Amino acid sequence: MINIWEVNETSKMIEQENLDVRTITMGISLLDCIDADLEKLKQKIYEKITKKAARLVAVGEEIEMEYGIPIVNKRISITPIALVGGAACRSAEDFVSIARTLDQAAREVGVNFLGGYSALASKGMTPADERLMRSIPQAMAQTERVCSSINVGSTKTGINMDAVKLMGEIIVETAKATKEEDSRGCTKLVVFCNAPDDNPFMAGAFHGVTEADCIINVGVSGPGVVKTALEEVRGKDFETLCEMIKRTAFKVTRVGQLVAQEASRRLEVPFGIVDLSLAPTPAVGDSVAGILEEIGLESVGAPGTTAALALLNDQVKKGGVMASSAVGGLSGAFIPVSEDQGMIDAVNAGALTIEKLEAMTCVCSVGLDMITIPGDTPASTISGIIADEAAIGMVNQKTTAVRIIPVIGKGVGEVAKFGGLLGYAPILPVNAFSCETFVARGGRIPAPIHSFKN
Amino acid sequence: MKKNIITVVGLDTIGIIARVCTYLAENQVNILDISQTIVQGYFNMMMVTDTSKSPKDIGVLSKELASLGEEIGVVIHCRHEDIFNKMHRI
Numbered sequence: 001m002i003n004i005w006e007v008n009e010t011s012k013m014i015e016q017e018n019l020d021v022r023t024i025t026m027g028i029s030l031l032d033c034i035d036a037d038l039e040k041l042k043q044k045i046y047e048k049i050t051k052k053a054a055r056l057v058a059v060g061e062e063i064e065m066e067y068g069i070p071i072v073n074k075r076i077s078i079t080p081i082a083l084v085g086g087a088a089c090r091s092a093e094d095f096v097s098i099a100r101t102l103d104q105a106a107r108e109v110g111v112n113f114l115g116g117y118s119a120l121a122s123k124g125m126t127p128a129d130e131r132l133m134r135s136i137p138q139a140m141a142q143t144e145r146v147c148s149s150i151n152v153g154s155t156k157t158g159i160n161m162d163a164v165k166l167m168g169e170i171i172v173e174t175a176k177a178t179k180e181e182d183s184r185g186c187t188k189l190v191v192f193c194n195a196p197d198d199n200p201f202m203a204g205a206f207h208g209v210t211e212a213d214c215i216i217n218v219g220v221s222g223p224g225v226v227k228t229a230l231e232e233v234r235g236k237d238f239e240t241l242c243e244m245i246k247r248t249a250f251k252v253t254r255v256g257q258l259v260a261q262e263a264s265r266r267l268e269v270p271f272g273i274v275d276l277s278l279a280p281t282p283a284v285g286d287s288v289a290g291i292l293e294e295i296g297l298e299s300v301g302a303p304g305t306t307a308a309l310a311l312l313n314d315q316v317k318k319g320g321v322m323a324s325s326a327v328g329g330l331s332g333a334f335i336p337v338s339e340d341q342g343m344i345d346a347v348n349a350g351a352l353t354i355e356k357l358e359a360m361t362c363v364c365s366v367g368l369d370m371i372t373i374p375g376d377t378p379a380s381t382i383s384g385i386i387a388d389e390a391a392i393g394m395v396n397q398k399t400t401a402v403r404i405i406p407v408i409g410k411g412v413g414e415v416a417k418f419g420g421l422l423g424y425a426p427i428l429p430v431n432a433f434s435c436e437t438f439v440a441r442g443g444r445i446p447a448p449i450h451s452f453k454n
Numbered sequence: 455m456k457k458n459i460i461t462v463v464g465l466d467t468i469g470i471i472a473r474v475c476t477y478l479a480e481n482q483v484n485i486l487d488i489s490q491t492i493v494q495g496y497f498n499m500m501m502v503t504d505t506s507k508s509p510k511d512i513g514v515l516s517k518e519l520a521s522l523g524e525e526i527g528v529v530i531h532c533r534h535e536d537i538f539n540k541m542h543r544i
Binding site for chain 1 (some may be wrong): 459461463477487489490491498499500502512513527529531533534535536537538539540541542543
């Protein structure tokens with residue numbers, strides 16, 4: 001029988017240390033909605049999403065109530081729209097109209113985000129991929145809940161530099177299209193290398209073509225829990241530190257697994273994966289930077305940050321893998337700037353720069369995330385930043401991503417405000433030297449030698 | 455059997471257990487086990503309960519217990535036992 005100390009530990013995690021299930025994401029395949037007639041396609045998409053996800057939010061709330069654990073978000077991921085809309089969309093405007101349909105469907109079922117306004121262009125772009133990419137600025141400006149992601153590279157295919165160049169321009173256009181709201185459109189747009197098919201986290205979630213018709217993926221969180229646990233082992237050696245992270249990650253992930261199984265059973269939809277991620281929020285104490293500082297850094301960004309993040313990421317996986325029957329998605333520590341108060345403080349103190357963040361992305365689960373830069377940054381510089389991140393992902397056989405926001409009308413020293421889970425961020429300076437000639441070459445960076453494993 | 459674990463935490467005062475148990479009895483919730491301790495002046499209790507005979511569902515019980523807690527000046531939560539079992543038992 002469970003004892004009072006164990007019960008208190010769990011209660012304390014939930015009530016004081018922000019333990020929550022960050023998201024239940026229903027993945028829905030839209031491949032069977034494909035139609036050459038745009039109106040018919042939109043109707044089928046709307047019907048499938050609203051039918052499959054009709055009970056998603058209600059079931060999420062039921063589980064929340066019964067188990068007494070907050071489930072912060074209920075979301076949907078769908079098949080990349082470039083594949084679904086390819087036959088029907090003759091122009092970028094046609095794609096934008098699909099985005100509006102998706103937004104309506106998301107509103108109807110009550111989810112706060114729907115991901116999958118995406119294209120997979122890691123080796124080359126089809127005309128549909130390119131049309132979808134060119135439609136992103138208007139799609140992000142005209143919708144509230146639709147999230148977009150583009151895969152521009154992979155370890156197996158190399159990096160599609162034409163797509164990288166285009167996405168630099170698209171990010172600037174998206175920023176301009178939403179300039180009244182601090183270029184908020186870019187917070188819903190991610191550029192990936194090695195994008196996972198089963199990621200439940202936004203803005204990069206989509207339902208890959210390798211997936212079943214409908215599945216439930218769950219993303220756990222809990223930076224506050226790890227931080228508090230580590231306070232108990234202050235000054236102890238690395239083995240003790242790692243053991244504590246593992247044990248805590250195990251406990252956090254077990255909750256995610258429980259919620260995933262319950263959601264899957266009640267919705268009668270197969271369970272996909274649990275994504276073992278430490279996802280911070282702007283709430284006090286819910287910070288990945290806070291964990292790194294507890295490990296022994298004066299501020300995140302100090303020498304030692306990359307090593308501390310590497311060990312944190314690895315121990316989270318080691319602890320979490322045993323707690324779940326299937327692990328997937330991004331699984332690791334997230335290091336967004338605007339969504340983590342500790343990261344914001346580090347930027348304000350001058351301890352954290354884009355270059356250090358880039359180094360950190362070599363050893364954590366994602367990439368440059370929720371970083372605000374001056375609004376007059378050239379598109380080619382943004383493409384250069386994307387290429388650097390994609391290269392890190394390609395060579396290290398890991399997922400990397402760029403979610404960067406050039407805030408139109410603002411410069412270094414000013415602050416962009418997005419609100420809610422997206423938080424706010426001081427604008428970071430970007431290296432002013434140009435990479436325009438590099439980006440303008442066009443073509444593809446070939447796959448690295450260690451990808452040839454056959 | 456529907457096992458739920460009720461936790462009560464707050465400043466110690468006379469009659470906490472009495473008030474909580476009275477509520478549970480009135481709502482046909484059976485108490486299977488109680489542990490209680492005082493940590494640094496704070497009253498700390500957990501009850502393992504069976505709610506299967508209660509006419510009220512777990513959502514209603516949770517809300518009513520939470521407001522009872524507010525009246526007494528303690529925090530009361532009700533959670534399905536599985537969340538504790540999964541976290542602490544392999």
